[in-house]
Amino acid sequence: MNAVWTVFKREFAAYFATPIAFVFLAVYLLAMGVFTFYVGGFFDSGVADLTIFFSYHPWLYLFLIPALAMRLWAEEKRSGSVELLLTLPLPVWATVLGKYLAAWAFAGLALLLTFPIWLTVNYLGSPDNGVILAAYAGSFLMAGAYLAIGAAVSAATSSQVIAFVISVVVCFLFTATGAPLVTESLSGWAPLPLVEAVASFSFLAHFRAITDGVIDVRDAVFFFSLIGLFLFANVLLVETGKGG
């Protein structure tokens, strides 16, 4: 665990050593604000809750999280520091986990900084803060799942641009499987269990269930399993990279 902590600290600090952290936080908060207030029509809705705010999270994460994850491994490969990292006495799993947790903590920080909107709804009315808390937890979990995908993809390439594009595509697949576009095009001909199976992989469905205020163990298990699966893939990709 010491190794994980050591990698975590370096990686987390690295975000703040360059303007990356501030640019990302600014864009993140701006995007969240624009979508909630202008596109989502938060004030026009006349309801003091954060449903509109959270409904945009999957779609914003689709682009923001791959941007956060793309440098995790690709940057190390490009600069050559991966050779140093992998010849230091650190277990590969600890390096993978430390890097991932640092990025997740950063995503969590960005999410926490949206607190003014929580203050706003509490000023405007009396929302169910339990539901909001559950939705924040769900959003954080979902960010972790997107991030695990992005980190694994980043380990497969030395180009951050490629890592970003591929991650967006993979994340999109996991998001869109629950969107009407996909479920409706399937439901015409595919057997129902298949439609349900495809839809059950969707981040949208699991996230929506949580934002409704119900943290079902199954939704949490879904996200954690997905994170575990992609972190495992990440370890394998780093290990096979050693084959040359």
Next chain:
Amino acid sequence: MLEIESLTKRFDALVAVNGLSLTVRPGEVLGFLGPNGAGKTTTMKMATGYLTPDGGSARICGHDIVTNTLAAQRRLGYLPEGAPAYGEMTPREFLTFICQVRGLSGGEAKGARDVAIGHTGLGPVLDRPIETLSKGFRRRVGLAQAILHDPDVLIMDEPTDGLDPNQKHTVRELIRAIAPTKTIVISTHLLEEVEAICTRAVIIDKGRIVADGTPKELMMQSPSGTLDDLFRSLTTTEDAAA
């Protein structure tokens, strides 16, 4: 002690390292010579655990680098080609990170860091981001990182590449100072460097050893008495090999 046994690495059709065997003992400073593409860097990458060999093994102080990677890497200091580091960190932060990775803390870490900084003369640039440093200083950051934990085996890929004559001299002095108790392998293109600090030289070509001996012995094998001529007579140029 570093023991390499019939180490082999293929990249598709190209055999980069071809059944190479080599044992380096404490107190030896081995100069690893060969033309570009001969397999020097690939051999070092396998011996340090960065690349997995296709055949053969490498042991560091008895620990197999593939089956007992962490134990082997704990005894190893490695300066990869080009001395990569985290550019956004300062040398102080970077060396602190390496201390933590190496399990050094408190006074032990401070002591190790001060010794490494003293050896490499990093004092004046400790708080400047590594990416803003000159090539010479960046190389020294890499060296400091490699010697920080006082490793038994030190493997350095072109430690003086791109340094000016003064910096080369400093690095050689450093290697000479720590050499007596350590197993050291350096790869280099500079034959005068071999004469200056190495107790043994190995020339490789196309992934195989073609000469092995003290610099003096090798010079005697050469018709003109220089390492330069021996090197050229034993190795193929990259163009001819391709």
